[in-house]
Amino acid sequence: MLKVDVITLFPEMIEGAVSHGVLGQAVKSDLLSVKAHTPREFTEDKHRTVDDRPFGGGDGMIMLAEPLKKTIEKVQHNTSKVVYLSPQGRTLNAAIAKEFSKEEHLIFICGRYGGIDQRIINEYVDEELSIGDYVLSGGELGALVIIDALARFIPGVLGHGESAEKDSFSDGLLEQPNFTRPREFLGQDVPEVLVGGNHKVIGEWKDKVSALVTLKKRPDLFREYIKVETEKYNSLKKKKTAAP
Numbered sequence: 609m610l611k612v613d614v615i616t617l618f619p620e621m622i623e624g625a626v627s628h629g630v631l632g633q634a635v636k637s638d639l640l641s642v643k644a645h646t647p648r649e650f651t652e653d654k655h656r657t658v659d660d661r662p663f664g665g666g667d668g669m670i671m672l673a674e675p676l677k678k679t680i681e682k683v684q685h686n687t688s689k690v691v692y693l694s695p696q697g698r699t700l701n702a703a704i705a706k707e708f709s710k711e712e713h714l715i716f717i718c719g720r721y722g723g724i725d726q727r728i729i730n731e732y733v734d735e736e737l738s739i740g741d742y743v744l745s746g747g748e749l750g751a752l753v754i755i756d757a758l759a760r761f762i763p764g765v766l767g768h769g770e771s772a773e774k775d776s777f778s779d780g781l782l783e784q785p786n787f788t789r790p791r792e793f794l795g796q797d798v799p800e801v802l803v804g805g806n807h808k809v810i811g812e813w814k815d816k817v818s819a820l821v822t823l824k825k826r827p828d829l830f831r832e833y834i835k836v837e838t839e840k841y842n843s844l845k846k847k848k849t850a851a852p
């Protein structure tokens with residue numbers, strides 16, 4: 609079972625967010641474990657100080673190295689992968705989420721204020737990860753986005769038969785439009801094909817519309833998809849001609 613430890617000054621943010629919906633169910637069913645730890649537990653001064661002013665001046669405060677070191681060392685073991693959430697990391701995508709879902713133990717360090725002491729990054733961090741090119745007030749939302757995205761790749765987290773492999777992006781394409789009751793709403797009808805019940809025809813419709821939606825909304829993804837599919841086709845053809 610994948611174990612996730614989140615180091616954060618706001619443990620309730622994490623505990624709250626992983627106790628609802630699909631994530632909450634996954635944690636309850638022991639498919640995934642998510643625990644939060646605050647460095648404030650490891651402070652010894654009266655004011656439980658976790659940050660201080662940066663050497664060299666500048667705005668904002670920096671999270672102190674000592675409480676972070678103690679928190680990391682409390683949860684770390686030899687198979688842990690330590691990830692620091694920061695705008696300087698590689699940007700999360702479905703492939704990274706899938707890769708992370710295969711880890712045994714993830715430790716997410718959530719910076720607050722102006723970030724954390726560089727020596728913690730040098731000593732403990734295996735990888736910096738970003739959820740996008742913008743600056744948040746802390747790494748907690750980044751950690752939660754990654755936990756949510758990777759959880760979908762853990763077998764059993766989504767309903768039986770459902771799978772993150774069929775999610776948008778996982779096959780490289782955006783999803784086709786979805787409809788439920790009623791058949792007509794605001795003068796708009798549900799596409800007849802979806803009501804017909806012919807699964808082969810419905811599957812073909814979904815594949816075609818999914819490609820068209822991607823071409824229209826994310827031509828960059830569409831070009832990548834065509835490149836990948838062409839490479840797959842060519843290597844298959846090569847195998848067939850090479851096989852005796």
Ligand SMILES: Nc1nonc1C(=O)NCc1ccc(Cl)cc1
Nearest residue numbers: 693694723738739743744746750
């Ligand atoms: N973008 C992101 N993707 O993941 N995390 C973020 C983020 O802004 N974290 C807060 C933060 C802000 C500044 C510094 Cl120095 C470190 C961490």
